[in-house]
Amino acid sequence: MQNELKSAIRFNDFVAYFGARGVVAMAWWLGAAHAARIREDQNSFPFLQIVGAAGSGKSLLVDYLQKLNGQTPYNYSLAHASPAGRARTFASAGQRIVICENHDGSEQSIDWDELRPLYNSGSVFIRSADGPSEEVTFRGALVITANQPLECSDAVRSRIVLIDISTTDAHTPRVRPEAIGNLNAGEASAFGIKVAQSEDWIASTLLVQVPAYQGQLISKYGENLNRRTALNCAQMFALLDLLSTLLSIPDDLRIEAGHFIHDIAFLDTIPY
Template identity: 70%
Template sequence: MQNQLKSAIRFNDFVAYFGAPGVVALAWWIGAAHADRIRQEQNSFPFLQILGAAGSGKTLLMDYLQKLNGETPQSPTLPLDHATPAARARALAAARQRIVICEVLCESERSFDWDELKPLYNSGKVTIRSADNQHEDMTFHGALVITANHRVECSDAVSSRMVTVNLSTDGAHRPRVRPEVIADFKANEASEFTSKVAESEDWIISTIQTFLPCYQGQLTRKYGAGLNARTALNCAQLICLIDLLCSLLSISQDLQLEARKLVHDIAFTDTLPY
């Protein structure tokens, strides 16, 4: 069954192209399918920030991950700079349980208040205010991905709600397959994987509940008081999801450890002074 699922989503080709950063993003993605439930149980689910210079594979990665949900890749659904706060709130509420992808352009960062997104990390609550100052509270049940060429300029309160996967770091993985191999992957090929992730909700939630305190404690002891408690929680959730993905697809221990190391790097970076 595990080999069948790996074959269905061309996992070996995916890893040959994206390496451990792809595994981390994919692990977050299977958690994002149940983000609403995770927020109910854990009171939080992190945003995923995908960084990379032009040509690093951000769009290719996002297209692939959307196909795992049976979706045809499409343009970002959350406008950050060309919409009013009310329009953004409506877009989030209308997304229901979907994973919303927003692409950040360098020139747009100055015109958007990133603090608007903070409630999506915990409660998922969004408030729609009309021109006559009436307001309506709605709930975002999905998860949020932010893609950008460079780290977005936002407050510590927002950045600590993100986990970042950088596709163009020094010594980044060198693709061992052509991008066309990934691009040719079709959404209907992933139907079995999509169904398996959907029906694994209770297993995913119970596993996170069981192992998260241990991983969170390990991170806190390893990196000390300099590690933001929110970052420790995010990284512990992500390590749990890596374990789940490795179990689901029978991923090698070496690749699992490599993916875990990337998460530890996220935690370590959080402790560095700016």
């Protein structure tokens, strides 16, 4: 079953193109399918930010990952909507993963702190023209794509798992983009179906593993590690374990992906 699933989603080609960073993004995607449950259990689920220069493969990565859970690829510009419009988008998202583009240099801007409740409670307030605001729960997950890391507060930054696919140490693609770009969405959705059926397994595994990983990270990196970042990384380690079991990922690749998560924690301890 594991080999069939890996073949259906062209996992080996995906790794050949995106490397360990792609595996970490896929692990987040696995958790995002049950983001509302994870927030209920642990009061948080991190945002994913995918950063890369034009032509680095951001759209290819997002389009591939969306096929895994049967979503039609789309982009949504937060900056080109009003706060009320953004609230309506999140409120109506259901359990979908919302992909938001941040246009660098745009004359329009967004107060990123506006998104902070989506990390914890998922609360969204919808205000009608002639009535009081209504509180609605965001049950999806948030991905932000951009050419450069967001210029935002530390409070927002600590809610983000950042994956930069165009850094000097980023993986060099070993296959052509078509190897994963023309992935059949119907075949790829086998991943999403399996993940959807595994909610209790995913949630119970995180409940057991996250506190242990969080303690290990705090012990390793000390008091300078933001507790929110420690929780994000602990969740990512647990999700990586789940993905490794689901797809029988080789130990060397799992360890390499784990090193990338450790880098996120380590960089958090360095003053900006």
